[in-house]
Amino acid sequence: MALSLTVEKLNKSFGVRKVIRELSFTISAPGSLGITGRNGSGKTTLMKMLSQLIPPTGGRVAIRDGDTEIASADCFNYLKMISPEMALYEMLTGYENLKFFSTLAGVRLNQIEQDSLLERVGLSTRGDDLVAAYSSGMKQRLKYAVALLAKPAILLLDEPTSNLDDAGKAIVREIISKQKSEGMLIIATNEAEDLKQVEHVIRLDN
Amino acid sequence: MSSGWTTKALAVLAKDIRTELRTRYSLNALFMFAFTTLVVVSFSLGQLSLGVQVLSALYWIIIFFASMSALSGVFVKEEDAKTAQTLRLFARPSVIYAGKLIYNILLLTILCALLTPLYVAFMNVTVPDWPLFLVVILLGIIGLSGATTIIGAIVAKANVRGALFAVLSFPVLLPLLVAAIGGTDAALVGTGWAGAENHIKLLVAYAVIMITASAVLFDFVWNG
Amino acid sequence: MVRKYLQIGLFVLIAGVIYFSFTTPAPQQIIGEASRIFYYHIPMAWLTVVAYAINLIYAIRFLKTRSELDDFRSHWSAELGTMFCVLATISGSLFAKVTWGVYWTWSEPRMLSIFILLLIYGAYLSLRAAIPTPERKGIISATYSIFAFPTVPFFIFIMPRMMQSLHPADSVVDKNLHFTMGGTVLPIFLVSLFSFTVLYFWLLGLGIRLHKVQLARFEEA
Numbered sequence: 001m002a003l004s005l006t007v008e009k010l011n012k013s014f015g016v017r018k019v020i021r022e023l024s025f026t027i028s029a030p031g032s033l034g035i036t037g038r039n040g041s042g043k044t045t046l047m048k049m050l051s052q053l054i055p056p057t058g059g060r061v062a063i064r065d066g067d068t069e070i071a072s073a074d075c076f077n078y079l080k081m082i083s084p085e086m087a088l089y090e091m092l093t094g095y096e097n098l099k100f101f102s103t104l105a106g107v108r109l110n111q112i113e114q115d116s117l118l119e120r121v122g123l124s125t126r127g128d129d130l131v132a133a134y135s136s137g138m139k140q141r142l143k144y145a146v147a148l149l150a151k152p153a154i155l156l157l158d159e160p161t162s163n164l165d166d167a168g169k170a171i172v173r174e175i176i177s178k179q180k181s182e183g184m185l186i187i188a189t190n191e192a193e194d195l196k197q198v199e200h201v202i203r204l205d206n
Numbered sequence: 207m208s209s210g211w212t213t214k215a216l217a218v219l220a221k222d223i224r225t226e227l228r229t230r231y232s233l234n235a236l237f238m239f240a241f242t243t244l245v246v247v248s249f250s251l252g253q254l255s256l257g258v259q260v261l262s263a264l265y266w267i268i269i270f271f272a273s274m275s276a277l278s279g280v281f282v283k284e285e286d287a288k289t290a291q292t293l294r295l296f297a298r299p300s301v302i303y304a305g306k307l308i309y310n311i312l313l314l315t316i317l318c319a320l321l322t323p324l325y326v327a328f329m330n331v332t333v334p335d336w337p338l339f340l341v342v343i344l345l346g347i348i349g350l351s352g353a354t355t356i357i358g359a360i361v362a363k364a365n366v367r368g369a370l371f372a373v374l375s376f377p378v379l380l381p382l383l384v385a386a387i388g389g390t391d392a393a394l395v396g397t398g399w400a401g402a403e404n405h406i407k408l409l410v411a412y413a414v415i416m417i418t419a420s421a422v423l424f425d426f427v428w429n430g
Numbered sequence: 431m432v433r434k435y436l437q438i439g440l441f442v443l444i445a446g447v448i449y450f451s452f453t454t455p456a457p458q459q460i461i462g463e464a465s466r467i468f469y470y471h472i473p474m475a476w477l478t479v480v481a482y483a484i485n486l487i488y489a490i491r492f493l494k495t496r497s498e499l500d501d502f503r504s505h506w507s508a509e510l511g512t513m514f515c516v517l518a519t520i521s522g523s524l525f526a527k528v529t530w531g532v533y534w535t536w537s538e539p540r541m542l543s544i545f546i547l548l549l550i551y552g553a554y555l556s557l558r559a560a561i562p563t564p565e566r567k568g569i570i571s572a573t574y575s576i577f578a579f580p581t582v583p584f585f586i587f588i589m590p591r592m593m594q595s596l597h598p599a600d601s602v603v604d605k606n607l608h609f610t611m612g613g614t615v616l617p618i619f620l621v622s623l624f625s626f627t628v629l630y631f632w633l634l635g636l637g638i639r640l641h642k643v644q645l646a647r648f649e650e651a
Contacts, residue, residue: 015564015650053294055496055565073425076295086295087288091225103217104296106210150296229621356577360570364560373556374574381584407587415580423573426493430569 002028003078003153003184005050010204011058019045022057025202029153032180034195035188036202043188044083046204047158050186051081063154080147083173084162087139090132094123094142097131098149105150117145121200122171136163144175154184160194173197214297218305220331222280223312232279236317240272243323248328250277261331262390266346266383269369270315273350274372278358280306285362299428303355303421310351310358319342342402345409349382352416359427378416385409441623447618454614464528467521469619473626474518475540478547479582480630481511485554486579489572490538493538501568504575506637510630512551519544543585550578592628 005027009163012020019042027033035043048054049061054077061069063078070078088097095114109117118124121141131139147155160176161169165169176197179185187194195201226232247264256264284290293302322343325331333339354375359369385408391400399406438617458465488504491497522541527533536542557574561567 051295053291073298076297080295083291085288086291088292089221089289090226090287092221098226100217100221101292101296104214104293104301106214107324146292180318329630355575359572360557363566363570365562366556366558367562370556370560374553377546377553378578378581381581381588384589419577419580423577426569426573430566430573 004064004186005154005184005186006049006062006064007059008062010046010049010056010060010061012054013057020049020056020204021201022131026029027200028187029184030181030184032176032198032200033187034198034201035186035204036190036195036201038190041204043204044085044158045071047081047083047156047186047188051079051156052076054082071196078152079156080150081156081158081159082140082143082147082160083156085158086143088142088146092126094118094131094134094145097142097146098127099155101146102149107150109149117149120148120171120175121145122167137168140164141168141171144172147173152183154186155179156186156188158188160187160189161191166205169193210338211298211301214301215304215308216300217397218297219308219312222305222309226313231283232276232313233316235279236272236313237320238415239275240268240317240321243268243271244321244325244328258394259391261329261404262394263293264329265325265390266387268321268378269314269318269350270383271313273354274375275368277310277313277351277354278361278367278371280309280355281359281362282367289360294349294429299425300421302428303359303424306358307351307355307417309419310355314347314351315344318347331381331394333394335393335398337403338399339393342406342409343385343392345406345413346382347388349386349409349413349416350379352413352420353378353382356424356427359424363427363430365417381408382412385412432494438461438634440625440628443621444629447622450614450618451622454618457615457619461529467525469599469622471518471521471525472619473623474514474521475544476623477626477630478511478515478518478544479586481507481514481546482550482582484634485511486575489575492568492572495604496565496568498645499638500566501572502641503634503638504568504572506641507634508551508554508575510633510637512548512555514630515544515548515551519548531566539585539589546581546585550581553578577635579642 007023007025010020010023011018023046035046045054049056052061052063052072055204063075065078089100092100098114098117100110114127115124118127121144123138123145124140126134126138131142134142157172157176160172164172172194176185176187176194180198183199187197187198191198214314237275284293326333354371357371357374357378360374364370385405389402389405389409392398392405395401447469451466452630456463456465488500488507492500492504494510506566523533524542526535526538526541534541554571554575558567558571561570
């Protein structure tokens with residue numbers, strides 16, 4: 001799978017306010033990209049456009065497998081995103097969230113695979129607890145488990161280490177290094193530590 | 207592809223049922239609203255009995271207002287909990303619509319199952335034609351859900367929610383109310399299936415049209 | 431320049447309609463003077479429906495093109511339609527009071543259909559007001575316009591068959607599709623219908639041109 005993500009002359013305005021101006025770049029798998037800029041510079045907006053959640057005002061975002069462009073409505077099969085604006089179901093347990101999202105993603109997860117996912121994000125003993133009872137750091141980790149169960153070709157991380165302690169950050173680092181060597185990774189953050197792990201960095205401040 | 211689709215839609219349904227059983231978010235609101243209205247009417251009337259046509263209208267007024275108080279929840283709670291965005295990256299809109307539609311139908315069916323015996327008891331209703339009575343209720347529920355599920359999704363994206371849901375739903379629901387009240391009337395008066403024929407045709411046509419239109423338009427609302 | 435002459439022409443036409451509607455014999459002898467309201471009420475009801483049709487057409491177009499102009503056209507037509515709908519409802523209600531003694535009745539299907547349109551317009555405008563983001567506003571309200579549409583033919587075509595009508599039947603066109611208005615009535619009515627329709631389209635165009643100017647000014651800034 002020769003996956004590539006191309007951004008051509010991307011523009012985004014909210015009414016009068018122009019947030020993204022004439023942005024263009026390409027990234028191919030395997031590869032990684034960092035997006036940075038001060039608060040309000042449009043990082044999250046850009047991430048949403050890359051994941052096809054919101055449409056651009058001008059220009060386009062194209063995800064291609066080789067030469068074929070993937071239709072916008074099908075893109076969700078190729079990418080997963082973690083963002084402070086995307087939550088999991090608080091009235092379901094960790095296991096139930098995994099089961100639900102894996103069914104939606106068309107992925108079979110037996111008990112062993114679920115346990116190993118939870119272990120990878122450091123939540124091995126908490127699978128039976130309601131997410132409402134999780135701390136914010138644990139919720140963030142579960143988001144990773146859910147994002148990864150579909151083995152996404154493209155992984156987008158908006159503020160990857162928010163709410164995480166050192167152990168959590170170490171887990172994320174492991175996930176990042178695996179993803180950028182096997183697929184595509186895009187991170188939006190201001191944390192210098194996180195940006196060190198990507199090949200290229202785009203600043204959104206100009 | 208199609209068996210995968212059904213499994214996914216059922217998964218959405220199961221998730222909503224499971225969450226509902228744990229929180230009783232919608233079912234409580236629905237039932238308490240309907241029951242309170244019924245009791246208020248019954249109590250206020252005292253010894254007075256209502257004519258058949260008023261009785262059929264009353265039943266659907268209660269169901270309508272109860273629905274207005276709770277049926278938008280199925281989408282509003284996803285937007286408020288920020289799980290809507292997560293869902294958008296995991297499933298096609300059609301899967302989500304189907305799951306939520308069936309959930310609303312189920313919710314209303316449970317409501318009516320609980321409400322109808324109470325209604326018959328409190329309002330002293332004699333039902334000469336139970337099969338017709340129940341069929342009309344069921345068709346009415348399907349039509350009601352078919353029309354309001356997508357409106358719930360619309361309202362979840364706006365900010366006045368409660369009042370807006372009723373304002374948007376009412377014009378769309380009027381044909382359903384006309385047909386459902388007419389059909390219930392026929393069941394209570396005893397004119398039978400012949401008397402209710404036009405109303406039943408209307409109920410079926412309405413459900414088909416509304417669900418089809420919703421299925422086509424839902425993508426725009428969900429991704430808009 | 432041509433535009434100026436057309437506007438003057440429209441003014442003359444409508445002035446003529448107003449003058450002649452009061453000085454010629456009343457359209458319907460049975461109802462009497464109150465029937466003069468035909469000249470106004472029917473065009474307004476007609477335009478309510480036309481405005482909704484335009485709103486619907488541009489709503490569908492907007493969903494395809496996502497052009498802000500299409501959304502504006504749709505919205506503006508709804509605003510005009512609401513105005514005509516309110517006027518039609520009021521004029522109809524006044525007529526009802528004079529001829530049947532009641533301001534309102536639910537058993538009159540045409541009254542019901544104009545009421546439904548009023549509800550739909552009201553709902554559409556409330557919805558637009560309740561959505562803050564401009565692009566979402568357009569998409570969501572366009573969807574509602576389209577979704578609410580099936581209700582309209584139901585009330586205009588199916589309900590009347592299900593009910594007895596108080597409305598003066600055959601007031602315009604009878605079963606054989608011959609115009610039932612005789613004498614001076616028909617010309618005045620047709621001119622009224624025509625000139626109010628032109629008025630609607632003129633107002634529609636005006637609003638759109640104004641909007642384009644505002645957009646252009648905004649682009650420059």
